[in-house]
Amino acid sequence: MLLGGLLGATLVRLSPGYGVEENELNSRLSRESVEALRAAHAQDASIPRFYLAYLSRLAHGDLGQSATLDEPVTQLLAERLPETLKSVAIGLGLGWALGLALALAAVASRGAANAAASAAAAALLSVPTAVMALLLVMARAPGRLAIGLIVFPKIFQYARNLLLRCAAMPHVLTARAKGLGGARILFRHILPVAGAQLLALAGVSVSMAFAAAIPVEAVCDLPGIGQLAWKAAMGRDLVLLVDLTMLVTLVTLAANMAGELVAQPGRTGEA
Amino acid sequence: MKGPRRAALVFLVALGCICVFPRLVTPADYAQQLRDAPDASPSAEHVLGTDALGRDRLARLVYGTRISLSLAPAAALLTTLLAALIGGFGGFAGGWVERAVMAAADLVLSLPWLFLLITVRAFLPLNVAPMISVTITFALLGCLGWAAAARVICADVRTLRESDFVLLAHATGCGRLRLLWRHVLPNLRPILLAQFWISIPVFILTEANLGILGLGVAEPLPSWGGLLVELESFSSLASQPWLLAPLLLLVLTVVCFQTVLQG
Numbered sequence: 001m002l003l004g005g006l007l008g009a010t011l012v013r014l015s016p017g018y019g020v021e022e023n024e025l026n027s028r029l030s031r032e033s034v035e036a037l038r039a040a041h042a043q044d045a046s047i048p049r050f051y052l053a054y055l056s057r058l059a060h061g062d063l064g065q066s067a068t069l070d071e072p073v074t075q076l077l078a079e080r081l082p083e084t085l086k087s088v089a090i091g092l093g094l095g096w097a098l099g100l101a102l103a104l105a106a107v108a109s110r111g112a113a114n115a116a117a118s119a120a121a122a123a124l125l126s127v128p129t130a131v132m133a134l135l136l137v138m139a140r141a142p143g144r145l146a147i148g149l150i151v152f153p154k155i156f157q158y159a160r161n162l163l164l165r166c167a168a169m170p171h172v173l174t175a176r177a178k179g180l181g182g183a184r185i186l187f188r189h190i191l192p193v194a195g196a197q198l199l200a201l202a203g204v205s206v207s208m209a210f211a212a213a214i215p216v217e218a219v220c221d222l223p224g225i226g227q228l229a230w231k232a233a234m235g236r237d238l239v240l241l242v243d244l245t246m247l248v249t250l251v252t253l254a255a256n257m258a259g260e261l262v263a264q265p266g267r268t269g270e271a
Numbered sequence: 272m273k274g275p276r277r278a279a280l281v282f283l284v285a286l287g288c289i290c291v292f293p294r295l296v297t298p299a300d301y302a303q304q305l306r307d308a309p310d311a312s313p314s315a316e317h318v319l320g321t322d323a324l325g326r327d328r329l330a331r332l333v334y335g336t337r338i339s340l341s342l343a344p345a346a347a348l349l350t351t352l353l354a355a356l357i358g359g360f361g362g363f364a365g366g367w368v369e370r371a372v373m374a375a376a377d378l379v380l381s382l383p384w385l386f387l388l389i390t391v392r393a394f395l396p397l398n399v400a401p402m403i404s405v406t407i408t409f410a411l412l413g414c415l416g417w418a419a420a421a422r423v424i425c426a427d428v429r430t431l432r433e434s435d436f437v438l439l440a441h442a443t444g445c446g447r448l449r450l451l452w453r454h455v456l457p458n459l460r461p462i463l464l465a466q467f468w469i470s471i472p473v474f475i476l477t478e479a480n481l482g483i484l485g486l487g488v489a490e491p492l493p494s495w496g497g498l499l500v501e502l503e504s505f506s507s508l509a510s511q512p513w514l515l516a517p518l519l520l521l522v523l524t525v526v527c528f529q530t531v532l533q534g
């Protein structure tokens with residue numbers, strides 16, 4: 001996570017144009033104000049010095065001050081994070097509900113339902129996230145549903161393939177040959193085998209949802225951390241950018257690790 | 272070859288031809304501003320009308336398609352080469368090198384790459400030339416997309432390194448470089464090709480997202496992402512449905528890529 005933050009800070013620092021402050025061209029600012037702006041930028045000039053100072057502040061629970069919004073980053077995160085968590089939770093709920101339901105329907109019927117759901121998933125995979133959010137706003141639907149529609153096709157395709165593979169396993173064929181009902185086969189013989197891998201996918205889907213939150217919040221004007229990241233990038237706010245990079249990296253790593261732990265073979269079975 | 276796959280291939284080839292010979296579709300210049308005809312409706316002269324600056328929308332769509340469809344494969348090639356180089360080296364060397372490569376891939380994968388892309392792209396100077404901005408946008412896409420493929424390639428090279436035919440070749444005195452070039456690399460071709468084709472629609476969509484957020488290709492160069500910005504005035508879409516043309520073309524193209532891949 002710390003390396004992630006350092007990489008983010010380094011990339012930002014090395015990018016052409018870093019340290020150029022548009023306000024320096026503002027004719028209403030005095031020479032002293034312009035010098036103060038340059039001095040403030042000079043403090044961040046060295047990446048190791050900036051990062052060490054940042055880590056030292058972080059150890060004391062201080063995430064620094066946003067240069068563009070002139071507010072403590074901790075306060076900004078406290079205000080914005082719940083909005084993003086809400087969007088991500090709604091998106092994940094919608095994506096998983098749709099994806100799993102249609103995957104189960106596709107496995108059960110394997111005919112028209114499979115073809116229709118596959119076509120819908122392929123179509124949704126072909127629309128940029130930001131356009132999806134715009135289309136939802138145009139239809140007077142909440143823009144955050146776009147996260148669900150971005151997550152859904154990936155869940156559907158993975159879950160369908162996994163369930164189809166599990167349904168063709170010898171113990172399932174035996175259960176079917178013995179005359180067990182479809183629901184009993186699904187809940188007693190397929191889902192327990194597929195469950196571990198589906199839970200591992202849950203970890204990955206969290207990162208997908210967070211990635212989708214950035215354009216969705218920026219386009220739909222939702223006051224979450226995605227929009228904050230967008231504003232920080234536009235305002236070249238290094239402290240805020242590093243904090244957000246570390247926060248999202250932390251969430252992504254935690255979700256992936258949780259998923260990998262659950263999916264470890266031998267614990268809950270493997271498909 | 273199945274019907275849908277054949278149709279998708281025909282569509283992509285036709286689109287490729289239009290990209291190579293844009294004058295076949297429209298003689299108009301994508302940057303020429305017709306001051307007396309801004310926001311014009313479709314007509315025989317301007318099939319998709321003109322934008323707010325009086326530029327022919329069809330010409331911008333055709334040249335935007337050319338830019339997106341030529342640079343997305345270039346970025347996909349870059350990402351595939353990087354993945355092959357990094358993953359192949361890690362898998363073939365084994366030991367701590369392989370662990371380091373896997374850790375680096377994990378690090379890049381855990382970073383919010385769209386966020387990084389937005390950040391780095393936003394830090395470019397405001398006066399950057401359009402051609403440089405488009406090159407940097409797609410080069411960034413290519414540089415950030417290697418990690419997932421490198422993991423797969425690394426694991427595959429490790430398997431190949433430990434396979435019987437490579438061990439036999441090694442036992443007969445085959446050098447490491449020759450082993451890699453003659454025995455390992457040819458077996459990676461299907462994975463590298465799949466990675467290349469999978470990356471193209473991903474990069475097209477990412478450029479579109481960046482374009483809508485105002486961080487894509489700089490004006491006056493057109494790209495699909497830049498053309499989709501007009502969708503933000505969605506109140507006028509009902510009366511001007513032709514604004515949806517870039518979105519329809521983009522969706523159709525990505526669907527065709529998916530169809531070809533799945534076929």
